[in-house]
Structure formats: C-alpha cells, structure tokens
Amino acid sequence: MAIIERPTGEMLRGPVGVGPRASLGMYRRPVETTGWRSWLFTVDHKQLGLMYGITAFVFFLVGGLEALLIRLQLAQPNGKVLSADAYNQMFTMHATTMVFLFVMPMAAGFANYFVPLQVGARDVAFPRINAFGYWCFLAGGLFLNSSWLLGGAADGGWFMYAPNSSALFSPSHGVDFWALGLQITGIASLTGSINLIVTILNMRAPGMSLMKMPIFTWMILVVQFLLLFAVPVITVALFLLSFQRTFGATFFDVSAGADPLLWQHLFWIFGHPEVYILVLPSFGIVSEVLPVFSRKPLFGYPMVVFSGAAIGFVGWGVWAHHMFASGLGPVSVTVFSLSTMLIAIPTGIKIINWVMTMWGGKLRFTTAMLFAIGLIVEFTIGGLSGVTHSVSPSDTQQTDTYYIVAHFHYVLFGGAIFGIFSGFYYWWPKMFGRLLDEKLGKLNFWLMVIGMNMTFGPMHILGLQGQPRRMYRYTTDRIGEGFFNLKFWNQISSLGALILAVGIIVFIVNVVRTARGPANAPLDPWDARSLEWLTTSPPKVHNFDVIPTVSHLDEFFHLKYAENEATGEMERVATAEELMKIQEDNAEQNIHLPAPSYWPLILALALPVTAYGVIYNKILIAVGATMIVLSIFGWALEPSMADDSDLEPPAPSDGPTKELAPIV
Amino acid sequence: MSELAVDTSSGHDSAALDSRHDHAPHDDHGGGHGHYTSLGLSNNKLGMWLFLGSECLLFGGLISTYMLYRGRTAKGPGPNQVYDIPFTSASSFVLLMSSLTMVLAVTAAKRRDDGNTRLWLSVTALLGAMFVGGQVYEFTGFYNEGLGFTTSLFSSSLYTLTGFHGVHVTVGIMMLMALRGILTKNRIVGDKAEVVELIGLYWHFVDIIWIIIFTLVYLIPA
C-alpha cells in the first residue's frame, strides 16, 4: 500500500497474474484519468480532498438553511414558521450537519489536499483507505439526511441525551438514522485519522524533522490523534443506543436500573475533544496564513506546537464541564472547573502568538489575511466567554441558555469557519490555478463579520437574561420590558443570520465567477513559505517532480530568500518560477502512483445498505454484509498499483497517462 | 506519541536522509521493507498500531459500561450464578496458546518457510475457533439459565462486551484463513512476512483484551 511504488524484484519474478482482472475474473481495474469515472474510483489525495471539500460545502449550505429556518422561527415570540416537532428536528440536524458533515470533513478535505503537499509526499499512506473514508462520509451524510424523507429526522439534540433518545420518548426512526449515520461517518474519521497520522509521521520529505513541519500539518496531526481516541468512545455510545432501540437492551432505561448519566459521560468524553477537533485545523490554517501575509515566521513556533498538543491532552480532562448542572458533586465539579481554566492557558498562548506574528511584520490585507485576523478577534471573544463558564457556579446560570450558544458560535463560526474561509482564499489558487476575486472576497468577509456578530453577539444578552436554548418558541411574558427587550435581540439575531447568508452567497458568486474566468494565478501569488507552493497550481498528479530535501522550517521561503550577510536583510535569491524549473529539469522518472479502485466505493456503499437493513429489513443486512465481505476480499487481492493488463495501450498522443504507466 | 519523542531526540531524520539517498531514486522498492519512511517503521505496521490504539478506547468504553452495570441483575441471574470459571479458564488458555502459535507463524514467515507458516496459521485459526466455540457453548448455557440479552443491565452489557470481543476473534479467524488461502495460491500483495506479522499484531491484541476481560469480568467478584 505504499505510494511511490516501483516493481520489486519479487513482484516482477513472482507469480504472474496477481492483477485484479485475474483475481476475480470478472472486471478490469478502473484506470480512467478523465471523466466521471476518474472521480468515482480515484485514490488521488487531491481529488479526494476536493471531493471532501465540495461535499462538505453542500452540507454547509444544508445546515445553514436549517439555521435560517431556526432564526426565522425565533424572529417573533410564538413563532409559527415551524411546528415544535419540526423545530426540534431542525436544531438537532443543524448541529449534527455542521459538526459531522461540514466542519470535520472540510478539515479532512484541507488535510487530504495539503498535508501530503506540505510534508513533500506524493500521496497519503493508504490511498484506497482514503477513498473509502470519503465515500463513508458521503454515504453517512446522505443516509442521515434521508431521514427527512423517511418519517422525520432525529429530534433529541445533537447531544442526544438518554433517556429522551429511547424509542419510548422518540418513537420515529430519526434517532436510529442518527446513530447509524454517525457510525458510518465515524468510520470515515477513524480511517482518515490513521491514514493522516501515518502520512505525517512516516512520509515526510528527507530532512523534515517534526519541528520543521508546517504548523498546519502539526495541528492536523494533533487532531488526528484526538479523533483516533475520541471516535471509538462515541462508537461505543452509539452502539449502546442502537442496541437499546433495535434489540431491546436497556442501557439507558431508568426503570431497568440504568444510569442515564452513562450516556452523558461517554458522549462528552468524545464531545469535548471533538470541540478541539473542530477548531484546531482552523488554528493551523491561520497559523500558515498569518506568517505569509506578515512576511515573518510564526512567532514562537514551538510554543504553538506544544500548546496545540497541550490542548490535545488537557482536552481529555474537561468533558464534565458540559455536565456542571447534572449533579456531579462538588469535588468533581471543582476538578473539572479547574482543568477547564487550565486549558485557557494554551489557548491564550495561541492568540498571543498570532498577534506577535503580526507584530513588526509587513502586513498585506488580503481576504485570507482578513479572515485570519477576524479569527483572532472573534475567537478571543469566544474563548473569554468560555472562561466565564469555567466558573462552574456561574455556569449553572449559563448552561443551556443562549449564552452558551453565543459562546460556541464565536468559537466555531469565529474560529473554525473563519479559518476555513481563510483557507479557501489562501489555497484557492493552489487548488484551481485561479485567484478568487479580492473585492468580492472583502465584501464576503465584512458581510460575514457583521453578520456573525449581529447573529451571535445578541445571544450573549439573551442567555444572560435567561432565555434557554432549544425552545421552539418564547413568550412575551418572559422577554422583559423596554425597547431592548429579548424580542428585539432575537430580531437582531435573525437579521444578522440573513446578512450572514448574503455573505455566503457572495462567496458562491465569487467562486462561480472565478471558475469562469481565466487561470490567472501566478505560481506563487502570496510569496508563500511552505512546500505546497513548490509545485504547479493545481499540483501535478505526482505532486513533486523531485521530492525536496528540507533544511528549514518554512523551507520554500528559505529557498527564495537568504540573509544578505553584509546588510543583515532578507533578500530574494530565487523566484518560484526558477525553483519550479529546477524541479522540472531534475524530474524523477518512472514515478508510480497508486491506481484507482472500485473497492473503496463498493465497500462504503455497503454500509448504508446494512444500516437501512437494521432499520427496515433484515434481508438488506445480509445483502450489505455480503457486499462488505466480497469487497474486502477484492480489496485485499488487488495490488495498490494497476497491472499492465488493466491499462489500454497508451495512444501515441496520450501524454498525461504515461505518468501513470506502471510496471515497465 | 512515544515514536515522536524518539524521532525528535535521536536526530533520526538525518540518518533517514542518508538511507534515502542510498536507495533513491533508482532503487525505491514497493514492498514494506526497504521502502523509505521517516520513522523507519513500515506504513502498514504503524497504521496497525494506531488502529489497535483506537481499539483500546473502544474496549475501554465497553468495559466501563460493564463495570458500571455488572451488579444490576434485575430479576435475572447474576455473575456468581452463571459463570463457570474453570471452563472459561480453559478456553482462555486455548486463546493464549493461539498467540504462541501465531508467533510461530510469524517467525516461519520471516524465514520464508511457507509450509510452516501455513501450518501455524491454521493451528492459530483452529485454536481461535475453539475459543469462539467455547464462548458459544458458554453463552448457550447462560441463556438456558435465564440470562437473555435483554434480561438485565448486567446481561446486556456482558453480552455486548464479550460479543464485541467474539466478533473481533471471529474476524481474526477469517483473516487467518483468508491469509492461509492466499498464501497457498501465492497471491499475496506486498511483503508476505509483513502481512503475517500485521495479522499477528491484531491477533495478539485481541488476546490481550481477552486477558483483561477475563480478569475484570470473571475473576474479580462483583
């Protein structure tokens, strides 16, 4: 399953016919490099990264639509837009979609695309598993959302507290869809984490020690370790829930003697690391963007790395701060209160390091930079409100109110999503060879800044003045008096949501216009610092003509600039074009890339089939299980590279596929 | 994370750099061994280790659930009524022995001794199957004593925990059998010895988990 494979002696001498065509005698391996088949069966990390990103963005729009409906309902007291039932489904799916189907896979998309480029590798460690992960994510997302059409979505909140999630209290199939759908996307996360960790630890370019690794890659590494250990915990919880709902077990049935807090502990042991899983990739992105547009290295790189790792560790010891009101007893509350305060320190370090990165720099305010600065400001607000509810007595007033909603939207919108948009603008030319329009970009940014502060800012007030979350309506007798009553702030919030939506539409317009425009991006539009820019835009199929040998943190910058010993100033010694030419002149020959495969797609498709079977019909389970077993065998017997016999003889003019030509 | 520490402290990368120059660009192998990696550990093996790390948390969650609920027997039989410690000890011993035969299979594979590899893989699978068979027998006994899956929290969590482990063993047996078949037909992809070793890692892990389950579930009184 290694990437840059050349035929070993053994393989050449060895048994003839290890190719998959012979293995099952009924199919040719997919080898297309263009057309829809090339996307369906691809194992290329860049294509998969794009697929992750596009799919996640579509789910972002779905989740955003759900949010707009929520805000529309709350724009007036006693809102009539949604029924109580529809509202409950809406906020459950809004959170589930945004967390599991947008932010996580979007980060996976960025990681897939850029981690191999940043570490100077030609693909990820397990390309087919990578494809499998994407298809699991898509299958799980579609499966989850299919519940809308099949009797209603889950209605217990994304935290799905027991016993409200049991069949007695939530009789529709919504919760079944939710539990099984998240199992499927969980497989995507788990396989993705193993894949990326191995890629990062094992496939770095020569000379790239861990402390010379780009910071984005570092943050992704931390996140993948969090996923690796957090996903199995939610897996257990979801299994227990499914066993209860499907097979009549009583894990959360109080009348059978169960303890409903078991679910809460399992959920939050997963759920709190999950928060960092959502936000750390964006921290990584802005830690790349800020140095580039400040023309300075990241301030205190080791501190950012270690604080990221520290957040990763301490993040495991704070889960019960989601449960301060659930009756833990004063000793536990104290412990989790203090550990929560503790985690503010590494988070604070990051903010200081970002500001200090800009300090003394030479700042260019591109849209990517604006989003990065926006993240610093908005995330700081979210972080500080976080400190106020680490004070657990104070949290008993705030938890489950809109104050919490405000807090985590500043963290997740102002943190995670601003980082993601910063990444869009920064890496767009790398991915598509086209620069997003900066004017529209700035409009996009300001609309989102104003929109998000208008939407989530008033929620601080709503919460502190006593409006609980998850209420499909509020009544006039609890909104207080005066012009600035809670109805007013709810309306401002709803208005802000509309502005936010306009901001997103501007982004889409920008994308469409850019896609129609010419490929205008120079090789190195931002004067960037890391290795992903040491290749064409979009990158070649094999990423690098020559695997670079690394001697610096910010290797690409140091290839372009050197200190003038006389003046002590940084001077340009090479352009990106010159560096590219060196690459191309010394291009390695016979680069073997992993070949496309049917099996990841088929295996991933088998999962929702099985899941529908669990809900509706046992025969489908058998079908799904058969598909799973067959595709695993097919997979195991298929070499990661295509056999000669699978390829059409290359046409004389067929340039690009020659690079894929395998065993010679 | 221990690999990380080793990597940063030992200046390993410069060494790796040299070794890469030895091989690259014309002698870059496709198999696991001799293929350049930053840590010097093959991707497949590192991936398997990570997967097993994740599995620890899976079983951690299941074991915690069982420990929380093991006293909650409702009206059904409790642990003391149903457990047959001598029988389970015997089947645990069988599973433990399968780890030994797995080691023999791995060493045979490393010696490129295909005959013995196949033999020991078969024996391992057989021992694993004996264990699973024992578990099925044991659970049938539990069931006949009135301990169904939904009888009590104790039974649900016991069956879930041991069931998950049983599924792991069964998957392991299937992998062993498949591997043996593929070895016979000489259709293995990649480095033979490494594939055997990977499955060995998984097998030992499942074994160790059983030792923990056996201790916590059967030996420590509720």
Next chain:
Amino acid sequence: MTSNRRGLWAIPGLALVVTILAGCAKNAPQDTWQPAGPDARKIDDLQRFPFYAAGVVGVLVLAVVIFVVWKYRDRGQAIPHQGHGNPLVEVGTIAFSAILLAAVAVPTVGVIFDLAETDDCKMTVNVTGQQWWWEYSYPQQAGIDSPIVTSGQLVIPTGECVLLRLTSRDVIHSFWIPKLNGKKDAVPGRIQLLRMEAETPGIYAGQCSEFCGLSHANMKMDAVALRPADFATWVAAQTAPAVAVSDQESAAGRGEAVFKGQCVLCHQVNGLVDDEGKPLIAQADINLVSGAAPNLTHFMSRTTFAGSTYSLLTEECRTKLMAALPDEFGALYLGGVESGCLNVVELKEWLRNAPDKKPMYPDTNEDGKRRGMPALGLTENQINDLVEYLKTLK
C-alpha cells in the same frame, strides 16, 4: 484604504460594547444578573470579576490587534527579521494568564462548596419533573401537618433556605429559577439537591433548561415566595380537601360530573367521592407514561395552568399581581383567582383541544399510555360547566 479599514474594524468592537452596556432588557423575569436570593447573589458576586476581567482582556486584545494592523501594514518597508519568537513574551503570557485564572479559581472553589451545603435548610420539597410540567410535593414536616401536592408554582417562605429534592419520572429535566439559584438537572432514578431561598415576596420565573422533548419550550415554572405568616396560611389552605359541590343541578355540579367522568382518569382532586361515597383516586399511573398528572385540588390557588405554560389570570390581573409591592403581594396571591380575573378564553381553548395549545403526544402508545392530555371531545356546554366546576377548586 487603511483608515477605512480601521474604521470598519471598530464596527464589530463598538457593536459589542454597545450591546453589552446598553443592550439589556429591563426587568427580564429570568435575568441571571438580578439575584433575588442569597444563593443567586453568591453566584453573581463570584461571576462579576471573571466577566469584567474577560471584558478588559477582550478589549485589550482588540486594541492590540487594531494597533498592530495599523502600525505594521505594508508601507514598503523591508522584509522583517525572520525571528522565531521571544521567550520573555511567551513566559510572560503564561504567567499573566495563570495568575488571572488563579484569581478566578480560588473564590470559585469556595462558592462551589458553599452552594453544595444543605445542612442549614429547614424545609424540604420534593420536586419532580415529567413531560412537560413540574410537581411539588411537600412531605409532612415542621409547619406542614399533612403532605401537600401541587404543580406549576413552587411556593416557598421567604428568608429561609428550602431544600429541593429533584428527580424526574421520565427524561432528564432541569430546574432553574435564575433569580434564586443556578440550575440543577432532575435526573430519573436519582435525587439531587438544590438550595432555594428568596429574600422578598414575589413570583420568580423559571424554565426547564434541559431539552426534554417536544414541548420543552412550554415547560415553565415559577417560584412564589411568601412571608412566613402568609406561607402558613397557604399551607393550611392546601392541606384542606376540596369542598364537594352541593347543588348537583348547578353548572358547577354538572361540571363536577364531567370531571368525574373524564378528568379523574388522570387528575386527582382530594376529597372527591363517587356516587357511593368512595374516594375517587386518579389513575394517572396506568394512563400516562410518566404516571402522573397535576393534582387539581386547589387549582384556583395557582395563577398558571398547563404546566405553567399559560396564565390562569387575565392579562390585567396578572400585571397587577406582578406589580404588587412586597407587602401587598402575599394577600393578593393568597386570594387566588377571583372570578373576574380568570383567563376563561385560554382555559376553554385548553379544555377544547389541549394538544393544540401545547404540543404533546396525546395518543396512546403500544402500552396504552399517553404523553400529555388528549382532546377530550367535550361539548361547549360541558366545557362551560367544567370551567364553573374548576372555579370551585379554591
């Protein structure tokens, strides 16, 4: 361009400051920053410092960002020195934030343990949540000679700590009267304790604050604080059984018959007897998933109904009660719902079709149990009679 940008940056910052300083509703019933009891006050005192400190740090960060953005914008200066950090700044940051957090942490621990203290509470009330209303049962204790069961409004004496023993009959709920104390979950199968003390007489609004299913938004409650003497009066009134309607031919009498025919299947009225003189016992346990429905013996002594979702008082009377001075409040509340003050319109709507007024699961499930009150299918005359009967439940 730059000054323009600086101006724009100020917008969110300014908006935020304005928001925080000027933006609060007056007299919001659930305002967490207006404590009316010692427990809530303790929390409020504790949280002022972290809030202000967070505000200061936030403004500071914003100011530094604005300064840096302005000062170090690209004005054609040389590429800066590629320095990798400054240990002094980094260690300083850690030390500063650690000290600040320690200043927050120490008093926090004290308050956590203070609020967990229960020995000084004289009175105990069992508070039970179920979808989607609260039941309060006062066990026999000093000052309460026989047990009281009521719902919607928790009545407590002022000036002393009342210990609430919280639990639930179905899913997890959370009891929260913001002006009196923080919230605590009511978890089925567990009993959790919460202190509650009010300083002055009045009605303190609350709301279930753990998502508990369909009508979570409608699961409200009040804490009603009465001076100790008034409280004693309330206790005496509550312990009396309902007075049977003497004239069976009157509207109230016909209404009582309707009640006995339908309502009593779930709702208890203490003292109600059947035709043979045997006490009628509500059978909520076999008709409802939660196994309980509000006890209506002294329905008209409360000012809310349907799990405190609706006011039992007309708008006018309710406003008068809420605005009553502390000295007048007790007498006004103890007067109950005067006939002119009854919110007849919504009460009738409720009796006509309850699930329409409050989303519930009124249909029977596989076990033949309901989650909520079904539409009763009463005629308008029956509804009128029933209202007349309910008026007698003082």
